[in-house]
Amino acid sequence: MWKGRFSEDIERTVLDFTQSLDLDWRLALADVICSAAHVRMLSRVKLISPQECGAILSALKQIADEIKSGKFVPKVELEDVHMNIEARLIELLGSVGAKLHTGRSRNDQIATTMRLYLREELSKLGLSLCHMLEVLLRCAERHVDVVVPGYTHLQQAQPISLGHYWMAQFWAFLRDSDLLLYALKGLDESPLGSGALAGSTLPLDRHYAASILRFSGVAENSIDAISQRDYMLDYHHFAVSFMLHCSRLCEDLIIWNTSEFGWIRLPDGFCTGSSMMPQKKNPDVLELVRGRASQAIGCFVSMATLLKGLPMAYDRDLQEDKRSLWASLELLASVTDVLPPLLSRVDVDERRALDAFRDGxxxxxxxxxxxxxxxxxxxxxxxxxxxxxxxxxxxxxxxxxxxxxxxxxxxxxxxxxxxxxLVPEAAVERRRTFGGTAFAEVRRQIKSGKGRLEKALSEFEVYRECVLEALLGQVFTFSVS
CATH class of the missing domain: 1.10.40.30 (Fumarase/aspartase (C-terminal domain))
Known part of the structure; x- marks a missing residue:
């Protein structure tokens, strides 16, 4: 790629150290989509001929099929996902394929590809979070009339509707959905056409390329476009908040499930036993979710310290932004898989809960x-x-x-x-202030929560139209009236 400037080949140890295929090969389809949009734009501004555009698009489609089928095996010698795809294109088309990178740098390429990929991942995560919110609403509906102790300082404080507790969790996780939507909106600008940092002398049409990729806008400043990772920090902020809320929820259920409290029963299918003590039923899933919250915090710190002190524009340090990101995304995907079905099967020993009020x-x-x-x-x-x-x-x-x-x-x-x-049910029913624990007030919260959840779902659904498979079909047939 840069042999014109260098007089010797790169050392193998350096190649192994600097390659990023272990991090970025998962972006391969997104990179093909980004390239197809760029090629269509080059044709539109007459930097390549319609025939060349058609040939490149056809070859890119073949490459996409090879990636999906697993036939495309990337080469470490080519360093990253971008160069592997470009090399395969040149292998198929010769000098015509070498025109792909006209007016483009890997700096704006990776910035665009990452946003395409992350837009899909965050929208899927958002829909999973909405499912968890639905489960919490169902828990609240099921337990509106169940009275349990409420705690402050882990000491009995006042009687509450258990539905009120579930709604407290609902509102916390709904705020998390707002943070996730903020991250999605933050990445919804196209960096493509920003070049290495200064734009291009060529007559690129950035808005046209952005419209193909279904971005809502174009990044205003080319330096900022290729250097900023704010949307990743926004995601990590969401991830930390979400996992802290999960940890707190798990802690409550772990405590209430103990023999000393005993008014929450966890489903057997989400617990494990002891290798020595036959009587044990351990809340391992809840404990692991609580423990893995630390990983989300670590990923956030890793990203923040990576960015600290970097000069403006692109630096190779930014290649490492994906390590903590992938780890965090995989963590949250696993949690949103396991926690909602567990919550939906939490049972309550109402007699044991009321017995907790025996001293009055x-x-x-x-x-x-x-x-x-x-x-x-x-x-x-x-x-x-x-x-x-x-x-x-x-x-x-x-x-x-x-x-x-x-x-x-x-x-x-x-x-x-x-x-x-002086009975717990009466104490609950009389707390009718807005947002209080009275049964009617909890039902009002549930109704309000359903409306808010419907709105959040519709906002995440917008991004489903931008998933990679949909874009893959659209990018080869795109037209603007």
Whole structure:
């Protein structure tokens, strides 16, 4: 490729060290698509003849078929995916094939090819995430009327609808879908035609090439177009947020599944046993998801430190941007495969969950707010109820076991109507503030969530029209009226 400048062949150790086929061969079809669009543009601006364009397109289609069938075996000596495809084209067409790279650098080529490939991968991931959101909505619908303890500091706090908990997870993962859509929109500009960094003296039509590749626009600045990897950082930001949310969800289920809590039952098919202890049922899938969240964080850090301190425009360091990216994409694909079916089969021991309220202390806030409704200042009410809790603890009594007479001794403002409020279901039902845990309010959230999910699905569906197989068919038949 650069023999005109160099007086000796590259050392084999250098070739092995610098080759990128282990990273970029998966981009082969995307690279063919990018090349086909470029060739059609070269014909449009009369840099190659229609006959040459037709010959190159026909050969590129053959190469695409060879790639898909596995017949095309790349050569390490040719360094990367781009040079392997170009060399095969020249092998098929001779000097006509050598015209492919007119007005193009590998810098804008890889920037475009990566965006084509990643557009498909992120849209598929987005649809998988939407499926997980659907599962969470179904969990919420199934458990709207199930009352369980809610926790802060891992201490019992207040009764909640389990549906409310599932919706809390839903809104967190829905925000993740927004981050993923942001990454998709960030890569939806074509760098093709930017050249090495400064554009070209040739009359390239970048907008025409972008329209073939179904980009919504063209990158405004050629230096920025070939050097920026912001959309990758945006993806990694999404991946970290998503995996942290997964880790938190898994941690909750792991804890609630323990013998000490015991009101969540995990499906046997997603657990494993012990090699020594016959009674064990270990939540290994949840533990592995929780553990692998660290890998997503590592991939983000790897990408960020790769970019730190690079001068503007292309540097060979950027070849390494794919290592952490591929690892992260494979990680998230595996998690979105295994977690939704597990969640859909989580069962609840409602009796065990209600038994957790036997001491009644999770209802203490209800007593304080009851007093507030009767005109007692909240801080005074808080103190009075705290003293009542202390009294119960010292005597081994449950807070909700006290008679009206005992309540009046402890808190004179209490009347008989308090007793009916001191049951977990009533505590849940009375929390009717917007976004609260009341059963009707959870149902409102579910309805709202369905609308938001439908919108997210439609946004991800837009990118399904740009998947590589669809583009592969379109790029050889493209026409603009």
């Amino acid at each position: 202390f999770a209802l203490a806030t209800d007593v304080a707010e009851y007093l507030v409704a009767k005109g007692v200042p909240f801080r005074e009410a808080h103190q009075k109820v705290g003293q009542a809790v202390k009294w119960c603890l010292e005597r081994g009594r449950a807070l909700n076991s006290l008679s009206v007479e005992e309540w009046k001794v402890l808190i004179p403002e209490v009347e008989a109507d308090l007793i009916g409020l």
